[in-house]
Amino acid sequence: MQFAGVLPEDAPDPRFEREQHLKAMPIPIYEFAAQRAVGDTDIGVSSGTDGRGMNMMTASVSATLWRNPDDKSDPINLADLDEQTRRSIEQVPPWPRPAWLIESVERMRYPSLWEAVQTTWHRDASERTTLAYLLVHHANHILMNHFREQLGLSLHDWESPALTTERAVRHGAGVVVDGTTVTGAEIDTDPFVYAIGAELPGGGTLTVVISREHLQYLDLRFAQRRGL
Numbered sequence: 001m002q003f004a005g006v007l008p009e010d011a012p013d014p015r016f017e018r019e020q021h022l023k024a025m026p027i028p029i030y031e032f033a034a035q036r037a038v039g040d041t042d043i044g045v046s047s048g049t050d051g052r053g054m055n056m057m058t059a060s061v062s063a064t065l066w067r068n069p070d071d072k073s074d075p076i077n078l079a080d081l082d083e084q085t086r087r088s089i090e091q092v093p094p095w096p097r098p099a100w101l102i103e104s105v106e107r108m109r110y111p112s113l114w115e116a117v118q119t120t121w122h123r124d125a126s127e128r129t130t131l132a133y134l135l136v137h138h139a140n141h142i143l144m145n146h147f148r149e150q151l152g153l154s155l156h157d158w159e160s161p162a163l164t165t166e167r168a169v170r171h172g173a174g175v176v177v178d179g180t181t182v183t184g185a186e187i188d189t190d191p192f193v194y195a196i197g198a199e200l201p202g203g204g205t206l207t208v209v210i211s212r213e214h215l216q217y218l219d220l221r222f223a224q225r226r227g228l
Contacts, residue, residue, distance in 0.1 A: 009096040021045050022059055027204040029119045030177070031061040033221035039064030040107065043225070044115065055123045060115040061225065064107055067217055079111045113214065114146065117222065121204040131185050131199055131207075132169045138207040139164050139187055139195040146211070147192045164190050176221040177206065196220060 022029065022045050032038045040063065047057040068074040081089070089108050118138055122129040140163045143151065151163075168189045175184035175198040184198025184206075194215055197207035206222060 006093075006095060007098055007101060009098055011098045011101075013098070013100040015042065015100070018043060018045050021047070024054065025057050025059060025119075025121060027119065027121050027200065027202050029059040029061070029225040030200070030206050030222045031117050031225045032063060032113075033176070033219065033223040035219050035221075036069035037066050037217045037219075038113070039066050039069075039110070042104075052123075056121065058118055058120045059225075061117040061119075062115055063113045065111040065113050065214055065217060067111070077110055079109060081109075111214065113210065113218075115142065116208060116210055118207045119200070119204055120207065129205070131197055131205055132166045132171075134205050135169055135185055135187060135195050135197045135207050136164055136166050138197075138209050139190065139193055142193055142209045142211075143190070150192060164195075175206070177201070178223055179221075 022043065024047070025045075029043070031041060042062045044060040044062070045057065046060075048055050066072065067076045071077075085108070089105055118134075120129075120134055127133060143163060144153070148155075148157075164187055168187045169185050170188065171183075171185045173184050173186035173196055174181045175196055176182075177198060177200065182198045182201065184196060186197075187193075187195040192212060193209050194212055195207065195209045197205060200206055208220065208222070210218065210220075
């Protein structure tokens, strides 16, 4: 039984339900190629349907960033947290919690590559399924959720002249996918994020958006997600 938002200790791990949903993805899902700076990953999913069935699906991979993977206890690995967030992590409630919830709270101590790698499939092509459109959409999604203060946005603002547009997309960028360089596109003009992506050989589109402060630690190579 659950009271006032308290999860019972045996509450199911929501990742299991998402993994089941992702089995319906018609194409392989991509993530960062194996590298020591990228830690435990999690994955979110969104999809759409119409009268003919599923017409789109996006898999969004998040990961923990290790600035010093040789020493996980190095303070350089810790995220820059505000006092309220730090207190919420340190405060242990007087009731037992599911193991998966404890793990997710612990991961909050470290920088997150939140929804950094997206694989998107559409059944039907349109102006909203192009690489340029999806790259801009992904970049603005990250900006609106993680750079609101820098963009001067209030809690109620969901439009900003500072958001990127398709004019910022440069085609011809090389993207390493499964060990092979394919021709894609990038956005390298935004002051807060860098974005890169490509149409995938097996169908669908890969888009990647990284905070500029994390770029120096990452190898921007991508591979099919392990375990799916």
